[in-house]
Amino acid sequence: MIRTIFLTGSAMLGVALALPSVATEGQRAWTLDDQLTVPEIRTLAIAADGMSAVYVVRIADRASDKTVAVLRHLDLASGKTRELLRAAWIEDLRRIPGTADWSARIERGEGVQLYRIAANGAVAPIVVHPATAIYGDSEGATYLAYGHAPLPTGVRSYSWSPDGRWLWYVVLDAERYHRKIRYDADVASERAQRRSPGRATALIFLRDPQGKDRLLAKRPHGDISTFFGRSFVRWEKGEVQYDVMEVDVDGRQHTMTMAASLPTGTSRIVENRAKRGYWRLTGPRGGKLSSEGFGMTRDLIETLPDGRKQNYGRFPFAVGDGRAVGGFISADGKRAIAGFRTVDNPRFGLAVIEGTAARAIGGAASLNHCDFTAALDRGVCIAQSQALAPAVVSIDVNRGSTRRIASIAPAHETIAPLRTEPRTWVNRNDSKATGYIIWPRGYTKGKRYPAIVITHGTDADERFANQENQWEYPAQIFAERGYVVLLMNVPFSTQSAESRAVYETWVNETKDRSPRQVQDRIWLNDTASFEDAVSELIGAGVVDPARVGIAGYSRGSQSVNVTMTQSQMFRAASSGDGGYLEPAFYPSLSASYDSVYGGPPTDPAALPNYLRMAPSLRGKEACGAMLLQMATPYSASIDLYSALRKATIPAQITLYPGEDAASDETHIFHIPSNRMKAMEENIAWFDYWLLGKRNPSSPFAHRYGEWDKMRMSATRTCDGSKSAPPG
């Protein structure tokens, strides 16, 4: 029955979101430029009257070599899209209650400030605070960036009261550099630092209906709730409530909820030690929504304030995933909407919860980045899938139906979609891993193809050529070039209680499971999944066992680095900007490493655990050529590179530069020329090592000489065998 509800929603959406016709005329293959210019959706808001919406995408602009933010207005009736604004950065787009205007944090040359945007596109300042602090991977930055150029930031976050008359906001002031002696923890923190950090303080203000600002609090640099815009602001009973982070006597941070009275201006502590997650999903009974249980379906539960639980049934999805839409609650409190992610063929949808029932909206495509009117009767979402470029859809919540309004990536709709097949692989350890096979264009049965596994932990799902998953591994171009591409997730942690316990040991840095169990059930099990998935395709006559590669960045680089030093199946690899698991990071990550390895590498009892899995200690076990693409020259990655070269394994470490000498490229690359080069380097690397192909016009053709030398001097080649559990 539950399954039926889900399928109903799915089927309905299917109608509205059918693939564009795959007629070959007028359609074309993927280009590198397409890979680069897939828009990243940042923020979306529906008008109060539900007649229009605005949204922001970030798109690589090759001319300026910047990733720029574009604000577009969409008429939901006509589907007409207008570009309102183009700027270095636009975020936190919201309607201003009681008006037809919008507000957003925008960088238009004065740092990130708060502006009002009229429906005609006119932009006017609301709060401009010139004493900015920098977020970025640069010298003097207050905090690191995730995927953007160093960003001077005046306004960090804001919230309108429900009537739009009051404004709560946070501004930042960089502290001037003071030459001073530092001690102990302030020195030890340098161990993990590449760039000299700056410091800032945050000021929290409340602006009253007359436009008068009242300072509510001055917050220190260490209050990450305030500095990361994660202070959940609630407007309740004549006061505004917000969260700050306070430091315990033992040095740990906890959340404290403050309130400021609107009429009197007095402040009070609502809760000294508030329990807050990053993600808050409120249910129709005022409780907290979550999904519980293991396996392919989960119970949708509301935990009430008194601790009792309301079970809305068992569904093939989970709410609470950080990538799904967050939680909405209707103005009357009776309807809740929570974003979900399906367990199998991972995609995003909406759970609508009313009374004692829950139903799903969503289907073949994912619904991401939604916004709703106050009554939660109408909404807009971004719909996308592996094959469908993102489009805005409108949602009729009562009917559970969706309607496609307009594309947000029209150029990508002219590409003939590649055949992309969702799969759930079961490996030798009975672990399930989800993912997709992208078939080479014009795949011919019976012919064996080269293959590349691309992995980033759990980000392979129904999103369109998602940079967070693919990074600079151009999966679609690889398929165009004749590779079978496996976009593979690692086995999901919630498939069994034991698997979850192992992951929790790692994530919570406990000793609940032994280091060997943690290694075996996480990274060595990832390797088993990759091997077994590839084996299946080899067995089916699809993949040529002598031409298999693997790629992954960040969490994926862990899987890649372990796989390449355990398995003989992968002739080439590309590992992106990661070094976790290497001994060099022990001092910065000792609690985490203690769970994985049982102690520091210089502890004779722990060293065997390092020797069995730390990639840089297993250079002699490697055989395939490894490319390490870096945004930052991590010591750990340099160690891996050095170990591989010492063992005569072909290896290259490539550092992509930042904007200038004082800044770095970010973990998620943001400089278009770096992104293009990194993709070209991956193509050149896999073509060379898997296919023996050279392209004289590749920007990396000058490296072939080095690669030839490494190939000639390699004393070992891969025999194609699978990994055996290390001793």
Place this chain on the structure above:
Amino acid sequence: MIRTIFLTGSAMLGVALALPSVATEGQRAWTLDDQLTVPEIRTLAIAADGMSAVYVVRIADRASDKTVAVLRHLDLASGKTRELLRAAWIEDLRRIPGTADWSARIERGEGVQLYRIAANGAVAPIVVHPATAIYGDSEGATYLAYGHAPLPTGVRSYSWSPDGRWLWYVVLDAERYHRKIRYDADVASERAQRRSPGRATALIFLRDPQGKDRLLAKRPHGDISTFFGRSFVRWEKGEVQYDVMEVDVDGRQHTMTMAASLPTGTSRIVENRAKRGYWRLTGPRGGKLSSEGFGMTRDLIETLPDGRKQNYGRFPFAVGDGRAVGGFISADGKRAIAGFRTVDNPRFGLAVIEGTAARAIGGAASLNHCDFTAALDRGVCIAQSQALAPAVVSIDVNRGSTRRIASIAPAHETIAPLRTEPRTWVNRNDSKATGYIIWPRGYTKGKRYPAIVITHGTDADERFANQENQWEYPAQIFAERGYVVLLMNVPFSTQSAESRAVYETWVNETKDRSPRQVQDRIWLNDTASFEDAVSELIGAGVVDPARVGIAGYSRGSQSVNVTMTQSQMFRAASSGDGGYLEPAFYPSLSASYDSVYGGPPTDPAALPNYLRMAPSLRGKEACGAMLLQMATPYSASIDLYSALRKATIPAQITLYPGEDAASDETHIFHIPSNRMKAMEENIAWFDYWLLGKRNPSSPFAHRYGEWDKMRMSATRTCDGSKSAPPG
């Protein structure tokens, strides 16, 4: 006989350089300001007519908080000293042949450039090259600094032809930052970097008598011979010869000697692979002077170009020490002067070699920084000792006599000298270590005193409160405050062939001796020397065994860190800006560590060698309170700090700041306020941990609370026992 020669010179000098009378009236005790303002002698030159000399000292200037360079002119007949110039930097002071003027590299606001200085003090530019490159511990610096603020440098080195008509010089051009992808070794080099380095190229020019410049060579950033001003320039037979560094096919550098013809301008390679040491001592037979043998006396040898050897006899000194005066050869080639350092009670003097005989000039005081007339008949030197503040002396080479001309540190001559006693200690391993006891002022026999050992490898010798030896450990102030101070060298490597072989294993990064032998004979033997020297004073009733501390920076920090994790004799220590021996530095120093430890710390065969001596792995063996004063937040030192704290050992790591956010204090501190603070911190630290004293007006009084906490929570105290050879 030889001994007689030596003693003769010594006795003669003794007359001229007798200590100022130690009458207590008009004299005073040392102050911290005295410690700070001991002048550092940089460069000295005698006029061609031998009538005058100029010299440069660097002195801390508290008002500007800079260390400034002062150029002084001295009339040798009258002893009258005039200050000619004060600037940020003055170096390479030389007479301009054929004129009465001088030249020097000076930073007077345009970067370091080459200037002419008239006898009246007028300064005029000779070469000003605005495209400077920075030497300093700062972001964007071309090369690191040794002990000065970031120094933009236009002219790096220069040489006048013997007739003064031609000028050979090197200028530097910083390269603009180019955003580019980097590979492999260019990425791996980042592992050891704290600040983003800049790059530069060097241009070598020859200026002809008409003032026309000819470009001889453009040298790359990696040519350290050119970039460090170590290109020995010879003017021979119508050409100028100079050395550059070239890179072999195997990546190693070698010296190549080039020549440019003065008349024709053509260049030729003189020697493709020249054998050059940093230090060149030419003998009267055109050979190379050196000291050979082991023990307390050495043979003075000239190795002729054909390989034959001329032995000038056995002396209680060695030539070729980098801290001694370099080599001079008379215009007629018949007389050579080479600086020496005595083996016992280490002090500096001059060996004069003529015919088949050698004789010594020098005695109770050291002669450093000498210059001579072309005939080598007259000269000037700086004379100084532990007790004697530096003064200029004139040298009559024929008579072997010296005459005091003028003090260069008059303020320091008003201090009543502390009793400083040279000692040679023989430890339990029969190893000799030289050094000095500075007795507390007003020492009373029969009373037990607290003691502090101060060590910096081999820099304890007859120089006056030398910063390179004492760093920011105010030895004289400690003696004024009632501490017995032992300025101790580590056992000298040349005392036996075996000791030398062990040191060469370490320095040359070979495997001639086993890691255990290297550890036992170097650092563990240092510890034995410190312990046995202190024991002797304890046995003599001089030192209170419960109040003994130890301090050392750089090489000394190695000794201190090992001693504090092997011995229970030292209740407190201060270790300065060093981290060598810690596992964290393995990747940057692998060849050196392989000699000391036998491999990386993650090699199960090598790990036991780390466990027996790497200080950060022996936190549990420590007992005394350790202060780590840093110019740079070395990962290795942070690891030691963390290990000590984890083992509940009282420890503090203190980072002294650079000029600004983008630069660091240098290994030899150069910021006067940092120097004062570091000395005050050492006083507060030893007073607190050895004497239990607090000084409420110390700038570190705010740390007592932390120290109290560490003292209370320490689970172990020192039992006073000596180190046992580790397993």
